[in-house]
Amino acid sequence: MFFLTSLVVLAVGFWLVFAFIGMVLKLAFGIIGGVFSLVGTLIGAVIGGVVMLAVAPVVALALLPVLLPVGLLALLVWAVARANRKPDVVVMPR
Template sequence: MIELMGIALVVGALWVVGSIVGLMFKLVFGLIGGVFHLLAGAVGLFIGGLVMLLVLPLIALSLLPVFLPALILFGLIWAVVHFARRPTTTSVAR
């Protein structure tokens, strides 16, 4: 019975040591993976921003025929309001 208890203690101790080693590996590789994940996300945002800078003007130009009537209407309203205003009079202090 003492031998069985000794074997159980040795197996249990090896299991605890193996669990701690596995925990350390998981922690270290998780931290390293997190750092690489953040780096890849930052690079992805940078490349995505550059692509958007190149693509958005093309999208705006392609949508210009859709928005042209509204732009002309807003421009006409702005011109009417702008020319309908009287110039402001400034009072000269003496």
């Protein structure tokens, strides 16, 4: 019975040691993976921003035929509203 108990204690001890080693490795690789993920995200954001700056003028020129009538209509509405506005009253000091 003592021998069997010793084997169980030894097996549980090995299991605990290897579980602790696994936990430490999982933590270490999780931290390393998180750092690489953060660096990759920042690099992707910078590259994406540069690409967006390069593509934005092309997209603006492509959307010009669609947006030009809308802009002209907005300009016309603004001009009519401004023309129908009462003039500001300026009070001259004595």
